[in-house]
Amino acid sequence: MNNYFIGILILLLSGFAAGLFNRKFKTIVMSVLAAAGSIFCLIPAIDVLSGSRALSRTFEYNQVFGQVTFSIDHLSAFFILVITIMSMLSVIYANGYLKNYLESKNINSHLVFFPMLIASMLLVVTCQNSLLFLVFWEIMSISSFFLVIFDSSKKEVLQAGVKYLIFMHISVIFIIIAFALMSIKSGSFDFASFNSVMQNNTSFANIVFILAFIGFGTKAGFVPFHNWLPEAHPAAPSHVSAVMSGVMIKMGIYGIIRMIILTGTPSKMIAFGVLLAAVISSLYGVLYAISQHDLKKLLAYHSIENIGIIGIGLGAGMLGQAYSNPLASLLGYSGAILHVLNHSIFKELLFLAAGNIYLKTRTKDIEVLGGLIKVMPATAVLFLIGSAAICAFPPLNGFISELLIYLGLFRTLEINHLPVMLVVFFAISGLALVGTMAILCFSKVFGVVFLGMPRSEKSANVTSDCGLSMTIPMGILAVLALLIGVYPQFVFFDIKHIVYCVFPMDLVNLMQVSMVPLNIMQIVACFAILFIAFVTVIVLLKYYLTKGKKVMHITWGCGYNRVNTRMQYTASSYAGPFLSMLKPLFKKIFDIEKPKNLFPSSAHFHLEIEDIEEAYIINPLLKLDEKFLTKFESLQSGNIQSYLKYGLVFLLAVIIVSLLIG
Secondary structure, eight states: OHHHHHHHHHHHHHHHHHTTTTTTTTHHHHHHHHHHHHHHHHHHHHHHHTTOOOOOEEEETTTTEEEEEEOOOOOHHHHHHHHHHHHHHHHHHHHHHGGTTTTOEEEEEEEEHHHHHHHHHHTTTTBHHHHHHHHHHHHHHHHHHHHEEEEEEEHHHHHHHHHHHHHHHHHHHHHHHHHHHHHHHHHHHHHHHHHHHHHTOOOHHHHHHHHHHHHHHHHHHTTSOOHHHHHHHHHHHHHHHEEEEEEIIIHHHHHHHHHHHHHOOOOOOHHHHHHHHHHHHHHHHHHHHOOOOOOHHHHHHHHHHHHHHHHHHHHHHHHHHHOOOHHHHHHHHHHHHHHHHHHHHHHHHHHHHHHHHHHHHHHGGGGGGGOOGGGGGHHHHHHHHHHHHHTTTTSSHHHHHHHHHHHHHHGGGGGOHHHHHHHHHHHHHHHHHHHHHHHHHHHHHHHHHHSSSSSHHHTTTTSSSOOHHHHHHHHHHHHHHHHHOOOHHHHHHHHHHHHHHSOOOOOHHHHHHHHHHHHHHHHHHHHHHHHHHHHHHHHHHHHHHHHTTOOOGGGGTTTTTOOOOSSSHHHHHHHHHHGGGGGGEEEEEEEEOOOOOOSOOEEEEEEEEEEEIIIEEEEEHHHHHHHHHOOOOOOOOOOHHHHHHHHHHHHHHHHHHHHHHO
């Protein structure tokens, strides 16, 4: 594992090294060194995934930590693959994105914390000591906090950063309690010692898993622990949003999977709970995504949706384990693990495209955009590919992982137990509805942002697309999405071996029955290739048949060519009919100035959808807390003598209590 630790060291030093160079070369130095560090970390992960045994290295620390083992097993290797590849592409993109801030802002701290976030995630997925794991987990949260508040001059950015930090510390409290219970029971901080303790006591394992699921689920963005996510992702720079949404929230998924491994065969109650929580999260996320006008906030809610989809796969796999159905378990876990990779690809692609749009228009409000496909064709095409992938359209990668999850859910119906059948029918119906709503959402986004006419000067003034340093990483992500969709049989073959190594199953029987999904993947590959060939022929035919011919006017225009922006659909009007059927699930905030006479000088209408959890739970709690704390404002007098008096009273109280106890 020498290469791995060299890579970690390069990542940690890359930001500091970049600070030594002048403004022009800072981002280039950080990008090159961070990419090099990621490659060094990727080498041992590929070695493990290619079939070699797990790698590990044990260090002797002080009496607090004891022996600390860093291990790259198949699960860690897979997450290292996701972290390094996605981070490398975001680092390259950052080189172009941050150039726009070099003259107006000191970016040294950003250059330090960005590779630090990558390094901390790599350490999280390999550390096998619970105490040191928490240290790396906290570094991950703190470094990402400073990245979120990059544009700290804006009040809403600081509020989003503080909310993110609060939620991350609530999350780590639950993880600490779960690890503390296991450490007390086993007498060690090492993950290996937790395994026997968890598998010999079902009720204890259930309690620990629930605590850990709340902690890791908060980081992942499961509902109702999601509230930080739609605020933090839009506040951060786009390359940071891409890493946070595409990679960092998957550290929560990693923690949940690691807990499933530690608990062994999950209980039926836990399996049902995970599946139900996942379905609710996916429905909640996509529903609120449809209602958003902020492009990055919309994408953030889709992260909640896709975390739910990953959870549905995990739930199907856990039900398969709990009811001794190995094929359902294989398909569920395979779909979940593959969707971790797939979501990282298309969500990073979408966030980077959103970054291009923001840099050119200086707005994230899709209501004032439009017509950008004419001036930003590369961004438009790549955004369309990402949109099709997240909607699970073949022949792209999102379709493959969701197909595996569907197959896993259908296989769980073979259990032939009424509670299982009811929950699984709910999950299948929910997943189908999520796909439908995702199509509605992204057809709205692409149509309003890229098609039609510019709705404001912000989009009308755009004259060109972004440079190659920002477009090439997006192109690579689009190619990856297409390759996984066209050659799913090879991807499934690798993913199922990760599942074999991670989850104990009857391998002899499982390797025989797994030929069924492998054959399905081969059929999907054939149809994908035929579909691409068909589309290519149609495009070429259209090109040659219309070459040199001038189209006078569109047929459906009825001869009218004086179109203006007020004749177009807005984002609100496009999604309005669907959202009107679900009024109780939203809190609508209206800002209306009605026309006051026959020829009004001004009028406007603005609608904002507030998250019902924030509106009816979080905000009332904050107001109650604020009301309680205001009662103690008089104590904060600013008088040093008063503060000395408080200290003296506290010291006397401590002495009296000590004497009474003694």
